[in-house]
Amino acid sequence: MSQEKVYLGVDLGGTxxxxxxxxxxxxxxxxxxxxxxVHDGSQSALNQIIRTTEDIKRQLNSGMEIxxxxxxxxGKVDTNNGVLIEATxxxxxxxxxxxxxxxxxxxxxxKVDNDANVAALGEFFYGAGEKQNSMLMVTLGTGVGGGxxxxxKLYSGIDGIAGEMGHMIIDIDGPVCNCGxxxxxxxxxxxxxxxxxxxxxAQSKSGSLLKDINPDELTPKDISQxxxxxxxxxxxxxxxxxxxxxVALANIANMLNIEIVVVGGGVAxxxxxxxxxxxxxxxxxxxxxxxxxxxxVQATLGDRAGMIGASxxxxx
Amino acid sequence: MSQEKVYLGVDLGGTxxxxxxxxxxxxxxxxxxxxxxVHDGSQSALNQIIRTTEDIKRQLNSGMEIxxxxxxxxGKVDTNNGVLIEATxxxxxxxxxxxxxxxxxxxxxxKVDNDANVAALGEFFYGAGEKQNSMLMVTLGTGVGGGxxxxxKLYSGIDGIAGEMGHMIIDIDGPVCNCGxxxxxxxxxxxxxxxxxxxxxAQSKSGSLLKDINPDELTPKDISQxxxxxxxxxxxxxxxxxxxxxVALANIANMLNIEIVVVGGGVAxxxxxxxxxxxxxxxxxxxxxxxxxxxxVQATLGDRAGMIGASxxxxx
Numbered sequence: 274m275s276q277e278k279v280y281l282g283v284d285l286g287g288t289x290x291x292x293x294x295x296x297x298x299x300x301x302x303x304x305x306x307x308x309x310x311v312h313d314g315s316q317s318a319l320n321q322i323i324r325t326t327e328d329i330k331r332q333l334n335s336g337m338e339i340x341x342x343x344x345x346x347x348g349k350v351d352t353n354n355g356v357l358i359e360a361t362x363x364x365x366x367x368x369x370x371x372x373x374x375x376x377x378x379x380x381x382x383x384k385v386d387n388d389a390n391v392a393a394l395g396e397f398f399y400g401a402g403e404k405q406n407s408m409l410m411v412t413l414g415t416g417v418g419g420g421x422x423x424x425x426k427l428y429s430g431i432d433g434i435a436g437e438m439g440h441m442i443i444d445i446d447g448p449v450c451n452c453g454x455x456x457x458x459x460x461x462x463x464x465x466x467x468x469x470x471x472x473x474x475a476q477s478k479s480g481s482l483l484k485d486i487n488p489d490e491l492t493p494k495d496i497s498q499x500x501x502x503x504x505x506x507x508x509x510x511x512x513x514x515x516x517x518x519x520v521a522l523a524n525i526a527n528m529l530n531i532e533i534v535v536v537g538g539g540v541a542x543x544x545x546x547x548x549x550x551x552x553x554x555x556x557x558x559x560x561x562x563x564x565x566x567x568x569x570v571q572a573t574l575g576d577r578a579g580m581i582g583a584s585x586x587x588x589x
Numbered sequence: 590m591s592q593e594k595v596y597l598g599v600d601l602g603g604t605x606x607x608x609x610x611x612x613x614x615x616x617x618x619x620x621x622x623x624x625x626x627v628h629d630g631s632q633s634a635l636n637q638i639i640r641t642t643e644d645i646k647r648q649l650n651s652g653m654e655i656x657x658x659x660x661x662x663x664g665k666v667d668t669n670n671g672v673l674i675e676a677t678x679x680x681x682x683x684x685x686x687x688x689x690x691x692x693x694x695x696x697x698x699x700k701v702d703n704d705a706n707v708a709a710l711g712e713f714f715y716g717a718g719e720k721q722n723s724m725l726m727v728t729l730g731t732g733v734g735g736g737x738x739x740x741x742k743l744y745s746g747i748d749g750i751a752g753e754m755g756h757m758i759i760d761i762d763g764p765v766c767n768c769g770x771x772x773x774x775x776x777x778x779x780x781x782x783x784x785x786x787x788x789x790x791a792q793s794k795s796g797s798l799l800k801d802i803n804p805d806e807l808t809p810k811d812i813s814q815x816x817x818x819x820x821x822x823x824x825x826x827x828x829x830x831x832x833x834x835x836v837a838l839a840n841i842a843n844m845l846n847i848e849i850v851v852v853g854g855g856v857a858x859x860x861x862x863x864x865x866x867x868x869x870x871x872x873x874x875x876x877x878x879x880x881x882x883x884x885x886v887q888a889t890l891g892d893r894a895g896m897i898g899a900s901x902x903x904x905x
Contacts, residue, residue: 349878406747407746407747419844421844423739423744428739428845429846430723430845430846430847430879431722431723431846431847431848431882432846432878432879432882433846434843434846434876434878434879435844435845435846435879436844437843437844437846437876437879438843438844440843440875440876441840441843441844442759442836442839442840442874443758443759443760443761444759444760444761444762444772445759445760445763445833445836446760446762447761452876454873454874456760517761520758520761523758524757524758524840525844527750527753527754527756527757528735528737528751528752528753528754528757528841528844529744529746529751530745530746530747530748530749530750530751530753531746531747532747557770558758558770559756560750560753560756560768562665562748562750563746563748563750563751563753566747566748
């Protein structure tokens with residue numbers, strides 16, 4: 274009897290390392306979420322992946338064969354060679370041959386891509402983008418990231434950088450972004466932009482439900498909870514943030530005429546608070562046909578999008 | 590002896606109809622440029638194409654066989670069925686089955702696409718984008734159009750609308766565009782935006798070489814000639830217009846990480862006056878890797894890009 278091929282997906286994050294063993298239909302057979310060792314250096318993180326994989330192998334059903342591994346990590350990746358060129362939040366990681374190292378140790382093919390791209394793959398094949406042809410995954414968090422699927426395939430561009438919608442400039446005289454430029458989407462829709470917008474309002478207007486919280490400890494989650502609790506400044510904040518997101522998505526609709534945008538990441542937990550004004554703004558700012566075509570929906574895989582998408586990366 | 594396959598390319602413009610007979614390598618065997626009959630209705634224009642094609646057939650070298658025809662026209666096209674859904678400047682043209690009609694009359698397959706897309710194909714296969722993998726063609730004229738080639742193929746999106754970079758919003762509080770929205774690329778880089786920018790300067794500053802021309806008769810060509818002749822206001826105008834173009838191209842570099850942007854259309858005759866500031870602005874506004882990767886060059890096929898690209902459309 275032939276063995277079923279199963280696939281490992283690794284989401285190598287700054288806080289958590291998730292490893293999953295998945296069937297080709299995206300069904301999770303086993304998953305492990307542990308504190309990530311990435312800050313101890315690449316060797317520690319690699320050893321952590323190898324040990325966890327060996328544990329999984331020992332417990333494996335004899336009818337299954339681990340065929341390949343995919344890894345998602347925040348940073349710039351040479352996808353052809355499986356090399357992490359530089360990591361977003363790990364200053365000591367440079368030119369780490371993750372793919373080659375793990376492939377030798379585990380004796381299976383290993384593919385590597387950045388976290389936004391693998392999350393996009395996850396949502397596209399098994400989540401909110403299922404059965405679509407083309408999709409943008411937007412990750413709203415500290416930063417604003419993007420992963421692009423065109424005609425059913427990950428589109429990474431010539432250097433593997435494509436999909437960086439967080440630094441699309443939509444207001445050339447707008448607020449300064451983390452990247453140093455003015456008026457990027459991230460300056461409006463990233464965590465800092467959202468917090469600053471709310472705090473500005475709270476200084477000049479009344480009605481804030483969050484005035485007893487130290488501004489330095491405030492998170493977008495607090496603001497979305499305040500909006501749900503009826504804080505008018507919080508509702509206004511998300512209305513405006515959604516409007517800016519919609520402008521960026523209108524630009525993408527006009528340029529790429531895709532079917533769906535899937536919005537994930539921590540800030541996206543605000544859900545309709547941000548998606549509803551984004552949809553309104555999309556229709557207002559896009560050309561008719563592409564604007565009406567493109568749906569904006571919330572991601573459905575949550576934290577697991579990266580792990581699930583990484584398993585899919587291993588066999589696309 | 591087998592016959593060489595040759596292809597017809599038709600650029601069905603508002604002023605001129607160009608028909609060319611081309612070899613597969615883009616070499617033009619015969620070309621005809623006559624006053625377009627599009628304003629007399631679609632039947633007149635179709636008859637004009639059929640008659641010209643029959644003239645070409647009669648004179649054809651016996652070693653050649655006309656294998657297919659491609660047509661480019663300004664408007665929204667259902668490319669699958671060769672139907673012009675609506676034309677940009679022809680209010681009476683609706684749902685015209687150009688492909689089916691011509692295919693029956695001429696007994697060859699006929700493909701139809703919009704003018705920006707066929708011009709992009711022309712420049713990509715035989716012009717400034719040759720030997721590249723991915724390219725954006727920007728057409729600067731009354732409007733600002735775009736045609737996108739990704740991984741060697743025309744990318745049109747789900748409704749055939751993709752590439753519409755003219756209505757990308759780069760300054761949400763910016764000037765009103767022809768489309769009614771604010772701060773689109775076209776509002777800065779289209780003919781009207783350029784003229785208004787120059788005229789505004791000429792009202793408040795001295796040094797204009799064009800003050801004796803009736804403002805209603807001024808064209809972007811006059812302003813580029815004035816810039817060449819040393820008019821400081823004209824030079825400043827193109828510096829600013831190029832800066833805005835560069836912002837839009839930075840957004841595209843970040844989003845698509847493509848190799849080259851080819852700039853054509855009447856306004857692009859200003860050449861380095863606009864391309865030099867656009868390149869500077871691209872580097873300033875894009876992320877490092879995609880910004881440094883992407884070249885901005887002038888189109889090389891001029892008016893013939895549409896006709897040449899249309900012939901290529903017929904056999905891609």
